[in-house]
Amino acid sequence: MFKKALLAGVAVSALTAGSAMAEGISGDKVVIGVLTDLSSVYADVAGKGSIVAVELAVEDFGGTVLGKPIEVVSADHQNKPDIASNIAREWIDAKGVDVITDLVTSSVGLAVQGIGGEKGVVTINSGAATVRLTQKECTATGFHWIYDTYALAHVTAPAVISGGGDSWYIITADYAFGHSLEADATQVIKDMGATLVGSVRHPFPSADLSSFLLQAQASGAKVVGLANAGQDTINSVKQASEFGIVAGGQKLVALLAFLSDIHSIGLELGQGLNVTTGFYWDMDDETRAFSKKFFDKFGKMPTMVQAADYSSTLHYLKAVAAAGTDDGVTVAAKMKEMPIEDAVIHHGTIAANGGVIHDMYLMEVKKPEESTGEWDLYKLVKTVPGAEAFQDPKASGCALVQ
Amino acid sequence: MFELIGIPPQALFGQLLLGLINGSFYALLSLGLAVIFGMLNVINFAHGALYMLGAFVAWFLLEYAGIGYWGALILAPVVVGLVGIVIEKTMLQRLYKLDHLYGLLFTFGIALILEGAFKHEFGVSGQSYATPALLKGGTNLGFMFLPFYRGWVVVLSILVCLATWYAIEKTRLGSYLRAATENPRLVQAFGINVPVMITLTYGVGVALAGLAGVMAAPIYSVNPLMGSHLIIVVFAVVVIGGMGSIFGAVVSGYMLGLLEGLTKVFLPEASNIVVFVIMVVVLLLRPAGLFGRER
Numbered sequence: 001m002f003k004k005a006l007l008a009g010v011a012v013s014a015l016t017a018g019s020a021m022a023e024g025i026s027g028d029k030v031v032i033g034v035l036t037d038l039s040s041v042y043a044d045v046a047g048k049g050s051i052v053a054v055e056l057a058v059e060d061f062g063g064t065v066l067g068k069p070i071e072v073v074s075a076d077h078q079n080k081p082d083i084a085s086n087i088a089r090e091w092i093d094a095k096g097v098d099v100i101t102d103l104v105t106s107s108v109g110l111a112v113q114g115i116g117g118e119k120g121v122v123t124i125n126s127g128a129a130t131v132r133l134t135q136k137e138c139t140a141t142g143f144h145w146i147y148d149t150y151a152l153a154h155v156t157a158p159a160v161i162s163g164g165g166d167s168w169y170i171i172t173a174d175y176a177f178g179h180s181l182e183a184d185a186t187q188v189i190k191d192m193g194a195t196l197v198g199s200v201r202h203p204f205p206s207a208d209l210s211s212f213l214l215q216a217q218a219s220g221a222k223v224v225g226l227a228n229a230g231q232d233t234i235n236s237v238k239q240a241s242e243f244g245i246v247a248g249g250q251k252l253v254a255l256l257a258f259l260s261d262i263h264s265i266g267l268e269l270g271q272g273l274n275v276t277t278g279f280y281w282d283m284d285d286e287t288r289a290f291s292k293k294f295f296d297k298f299g300k301m302p303t304m305v306q307a308a309d310y311s312s313t314l315h316y317l318k319a320v321a322a323a324g325t326d327d328g329v330t331v332a333a334k335m336k337e338m339p340i341e342d343a344v345i346h347h348g349t350i351a352a353n354g355g356v357i358h359d360m361y362l363m364e365v366k367k368p369e370e371s372t373g374e375w376d377l378y379k380l381v382k383t384v385p386g387a388e389a390f391q392d393p394k395a396s397g398c399a400l401v402q
Numbered sequence: 403m404f405e406l407i408g409i410p411p412q413a414l415f416g417q418l419l420l421g422l423i424n425g426s427f428y429a430l431l432s433l434g435l436a437v438i439f440g441m442l443n444v445i446n447f448a449h450g451a452l453y454m455l456g457a458f459v460a461w462f463l464l465e466y467a468g469i470g471y472w473g474a475l476i477l478a479p480v481v482v483g484l485v486g487i488v489i490e491k492t493m494l495q496r497l498y499k500l501d502h503l504y505g506l507l508f509t510f511g512i513a514l515i516l517e518g519a520f521k522h523e524f525g526v527s528g529q530s531y532a533t534p535a536l537l538k539g540g541t542n543l544g545f546m547f548l549p550f551y552r553g554w555v556v557v558l559s560i561l562v563c564l565a566t567w568y569a570i571e572k573t574r575l576g577s578y579l580r581a582a583t584e585n586p587r588l589v590q591a592f593g594i595n596v597p598v599m600i601t602l603t604y605g606v607g608v609a610l611a612g613l614a615g616v617m618a619a620p621i622y623s624v625n626p627l628m629g630s631h632l633i634i635v636v637f638a639v640v641v642i643g644g645m646g647s648i649f650g651a652v653v654s655g656y657m658l659g660l661l662e663g664l665t666k667v668f669l670p671e672a673s674n675i676v677v678f679v680i681m682v683v684v685l686l687l688r689p690a691g692l693f694g695r696e697r
Contacts, residue, residue, distance in 0.1 A: 040627065044525045174670075202666075202670055203673055203674035210552075211673075212666065212670065214417065215667070234527065238621075242549045242552070243540070263527065264527035265530065269530075300525075
């Protein structure tokens with residue numbers, strides 16, 4: 001009996017000793033884990049380029065923080081939440097990872113943010129899109145960087161509707177991200193008095209989307225909205241052109257398309273598409289300078305996700321330096337206090353629910369004759385201020401917002 | 403206007419036609435698999451990767467040699483066939499005496515290597531390959547808009563399937579092949595070079611995959627993952643048709659394309675599993691497949 005009590009005492013003191021170590025840098029280094037899709041459909045949107053972006057941020061920060069080295073580790077989550085969860089737990093428990101970034105694919109993003117919240121480790125979603133990350137499922141250490149489904153719907157859809165596109169048919173990727181984007185777009189369509197004629201959900205990923213496009217065509221809706229991403233969007237746009245959707249007078253709207261997608265689709269098929277993005281390389285001298293550095297290392301221009309990885313890593317490291325520790329909860333609080341100022345996001349703020357508020361851009365894909373180079377793909381239609389583009393944190397339903 | 407099972411007939415016919423188009427790819431790929439399994443007893447898991455290779459060869463030809471779609475339609479299958487022959491001659495040949503499983507694992511490894519190399523070199527977003535000028539546009543059939551190119555895919559795939567079936571079932575060379583499958587030693591004793599015949603069979607089988615790849619290039623983007631997305635479904639098709647049955651592979655390819663098309667109307671979310679549900683049912687009721695023989 002006495003022995004047991006003694007053991008319990010030892011265990012408790014060991015636990016408290018653990019939490020008392022919050023001061024300073026754990027493990028004598030800061031470890032950044034880039035958990036991304038290195039092999040499947042989002043590997044060009046995020047993938048290796050995300051690792052390059054994080055390394056670039058570490059380099060620009062100076063390679064050390066508070067005199068300790070910064071280490072970057074990475075892994076492939078294959079877009080599967082179970083695999084991602086296992087890696088995240090192993091990283092946190094065994095490898096001393098202090099922050100997990102990228103997290104492309106919404107189902108993965110939600111799962112890993114949950115684990116980070118439970119363990120007090122900072123998680124930064126720059127790849128996943130679902131707005132649920134900053135709603136009921138928000139955590140004290142979870143951040144959602146450059147875009148979300150709410151912003152995508154609230155920048156693109158109003159522009160299309162006020163341009164006369166008042167009846168919609170939505171083609172949705174059948175998983176967390178697609179569902180969120182569909183719900184947000186539906187809300188905008190209703191709020192603005194337009195009608196939703198119908199919608200269809202396709203398996204993720206799908207190579208052949210012609211069936212769904214044909215259903216959209218038969219619906220007679222003026223606008224065919226694509227609530228999918230990556231390869232699915234590329235194939236949708238290609239096949240929509242094949243089946244004469246745009247030629248037949250319907251407007252095609254890709255609610256989420258990344259620079260790499262448009263690059264792959266090509267201007268011939270992509271021209272005139274509206275795209276909402278939080279970053280484009282050719283905006284000002286700062287974005288061009290960052291993008292050129294990235295291009296020299298990687299051979300491609302950064303997508304908005306990769307750019308967000310750069311920005312969020314830099315911001316995290318600044319917060320570690322300011323807080324004097326790499327303890328997740330402390331750093332997270334610091335990150336929310338500090339404004340975001342870097343080459344990617346100018347004048348950003350972070351709300352209590354972890355959502356980054358900054359300007360979003362509505363772009364139009366250039367015509368082939370307007371483009372001057374391989375990556376000269378967008379022209380700016382309008383800049384939408386962060387407060388308008390992103391959900392009001394008070395309405396998000398996140399318990400952290402007073 | 404009357405309705406069939408709750409949906410207008412235009413939509414139904416349209417979806418059936420689309421199903422037929424997808425079925426064409428299933429048929430063409432499962433045909434090659436069935437030929438290889440029937441003659442070599444190898445479960446060729448590299449088939450999807452070689453289909454992808456076909457599409458990439460077409461893209462290379464256009465990009466670096468200026469050879470367009472029609473040239474690629476002939477050249478790409480030849481290149482893929484040659485790659486297949488090299489694989490067979492140098493490596494696969496050594497595994498015939500062993501269990502099926504070794505061939506399967508070997509070809510699976512080849513598939514992973516090919517796919518990984520292309521992913522490393524070209525990323526996953528894919529390359530655009532334009533529809534040939536002659537087949538651009540389409541026609542309105544009344545119930546749907548049919549792109550000329552998709553119509554061409556159906557016609558060409560039916561022709562190729564018929565030609566392959568004819569070559570194996572009705573020609574002298576085909577009879578040698580079938581005999582060699584039954585009893586290679588005896589056929590060799592008659593002075594026929596069986597190993598060469600087997601090598602050529604593998605070459606032709608994978609060339610069919612290469613051909614399907616070229617045909618797919620203008621529809622999907624040319625992309626390192628295109629094979630692995632398709633190969634699992636195609637294997638299910640072969641299992642349903644009956645391993646090694648050429649007729650079964652072709653018929654079940656088209657049939658499952660149609661069924662999948664219908665599912666996309668009635669229960670779109672389930673369209674990627676319907677083929678596997680059918681596979682389970684078929685295996686339970688007829689373990690050798692719909693057209694297979696019990697051995």
